Amino acid sequence: MNEIKAVLFDMxxxxxDTERIYLDIWTKVFDKYGYKMTKEVYVSVMGRGRKNVIKTFLDxxxxxxxxxxMYDEKDDSLVQVIDKGEVPMKFGAKEILNFLKENGYKIALATSAKRDRLNKQLKMGDIKKVFDAIVCGDDVINAKPDPEIFLKAAKKLSVNPENCIVIEDSPAGIKAAYNAKMIGLHVEDLKKSDEEIMKYCHKSFKNLLEIKEYLKR
Structure with a gap:
């Protein structure tokens, strides 16, 4: 941990706090078409990119x-929610970003989201300037758990993978960090830590403030 030079964040x-909104929108869209979306199915596709989500839903x-x-309707609903400013930042997000900046860490955003949406959310949160590098779904071929997105972010920061921490909420993201040979820190959201996550992450936390305190120590 003493050799850490950069911290990579999923979005x-x-x-x-987008995943709950995603689940709510998907649930309503599936209901409209006579299907039932479950939390378990949604959690299984979190962070995996559109192609993998579509394949899983069809399976x-x-x-x-x-x-x-259905995807078009979901996208339209999500845009409306974002445009209304109804997507809050997660508890402790600004605090940990400010702490990392003040203490000389390089910071990257590595998200499966498309560039248009991430730009809207970063503008809404007024945090785009915090990141030294941004890699999104438009920039990669392979979705998480493939490590491509994290390796590209590290390269943009000019930091070796082993000197990077990744903060992720999804199983796919934690596996991607592990596959990139980075230190994965899991933060709970819709997905609580379980045996699979603990197998691939360094440590799991309830929120970002816990991670901030851990890094301070």
Missing amino acids: DGVIF VYGQDLPIIR
Whole structure:
């Protein structure tokens, strides 16, 4: 831990409280089309990118699922929520970002979200200037748990992977950090820590303020 030079953040469920909003929107869209979205199914696709989400939903609900039309409706609803400023930042987000900045850590955002949405959310939170590098879903070919997004972020920061911490809420993100040979710190959101997460992360925390205190020590 003494060799840490950079901290890489996921966005949804880590910096912004988006995952609950995602689940609520998906639940309503699935209800409209006569299907039932469950928390377990949604958690299984968190952070995995659109192609993997579509594949999983088709595998679970059948190939007749009108997923492209449903995805368009989900996207439209999410844009409305973001445009209304109804996506809050997670508890402790600004505090940990300020702490890292003040103590000389490099900071990157590595999110599966598309650039248009991430720019809207960063503007809403007024935190874009905090990040030394940003890598989004538009910049990578392989979604988490592939390590590509974290390795690209580290390269942008000019920091070796072993000198990076990754803060993630999803199982896919934690596995991606592990696959990148980085130190993964899990922060609970919709997904609480379990045996699988603990297998791949360095430590799990209830919120970002706990992580801030851990880094201070």
